Amino acid sequence: FRNRGPPSSPSRWTCAALKASAWPQWATPPGITVRGTWPHPSFFGQFLPETREISAAGFSAAWATTRLATNMIHQINAYLRGNRGLDSLIGVRFVNPADxxxxxxxxxxxxxxxxxxxxxxxxxxxxxxxxxxxxxxxxxxxxxxxxxxxxxxxxxxxxxxxxxxxxxxxxxxxxxxxxxxxxxxxxxxxxxxxxxxxxxxxxxxxxxxxxxxxxxxxxxxxxxxxxxxxxxxxxxxxxxxxxxxxxxxxxQEAVTAAKPATAPLDESGAGG
Structure with missing residues (x-):
């Protein structure tokens, strides 16, 4: 992944056809755009993209949130406690429908x-x-x-x-x-x-x-x-x-019941 914009402005990321990628919300700016060459993306996380375009040539998705909505202080504290803020990611999975x-x-x-x-x-x-x-x-x-x-x-x-x-x-x-x-x-x-x-x-x-x-x-x-x-x-x-x-x-039950039963064999093997 590569960041093409300055940290203080909405960022634009270009992604290759990997299996999945995600970003903690506290580490991302309020606006982020993701583009990829995979035609079958699946978006996940607490915030879904506001706009998305999907075609055979790839996809483009844009998220827009506020820093208040991302609850940055909580995310940073969770990261410092070792949880790494994974409870509220935004990301993209690359699905293979032909699997x-x-x-x-x-x-x-x-x-x-x-x-x-x-x-x-x-x-x-x-x-x-x-x-x-x-x-x-x-x-x-x-x-x-x-x-x-x-x-x-x-x-x-x-x-x-x-x-x-x-x-x-x-x-x-x-x-x-x-x-x-x-x-x-x-x-x-x-x-x-x-x-x-x-x-x-x-x-x-x-x-x-x-x-x-x-x-x-x-x-x-x-x-x-x-x-x-x-x-x-x-x-x-x-x-x-x-x-x-x-x-x-x-x-059918009457015909089955009318069939003669096989005579039981005695100990010598002859019919009784």
Missing amino acids: SYAQTDRAIKYGLLFIGLTFAAFFLFEVLKRLAIHPLQYGLTGAALVLFYLLLLSLSEHLDFGISYVIATVASVALLSYYLIAVLGGVARGLGFGALLSVVFGVLYVLISLEDHALLAGSVTLFGCLALMMALTRKVDWYQLSDAISVRRGK
Whole structure:
């Protein structure tokens, strides 16, 4: 860093693309301007900049305070006590949005949303196809979705994030498609649900890749999913459907109970 102005006037600092930098308020003049070549700054401290300009070429930020507001005497006393006035810094962090950990963190933040969307699709299959899906099957499906994020995090430590995302997606979709072929009662249904999951993971990748419009894209996605669910279930008679699923479950339990039990073996290994 380099100070280009006299100590009695507002200072102008030029900063390189470092990880982070901060200044105690008692050591800075009332006005300070920071410029840098990093396009993703994050400002922190007791006072945020009054003006800021951020572009692909870098950033510029200006702070303006009074010496009364900075409480200089308190800051100097804190410094002399060994605290070094770190309780009220002004500074800039240089964030890397393409970092694999940052992208994985963003994916995890959307995790509950997309697990919920998957369960909603699962529920639609149960309603529209009149299937009786056990809660344990919901649980195993959710466990497979949670493991997707663990795979993504562990792979991204060794591979590029995009490659890690593709591998984790293919593994999760293949596992769930294989399992759901039996749960949903057909190859076409299982593969269709797998294709739907592929679309969901694709939308998730787009959302975590966006920087400025992620909230807008997520809101539009949720609105579209809700509208689709309402359109598909608008003519469903929920009372009749509940009775039909209960009857079907009762028949399945009756068939299971009617199966002959295996005769127990005696000590010699022969049937009793």
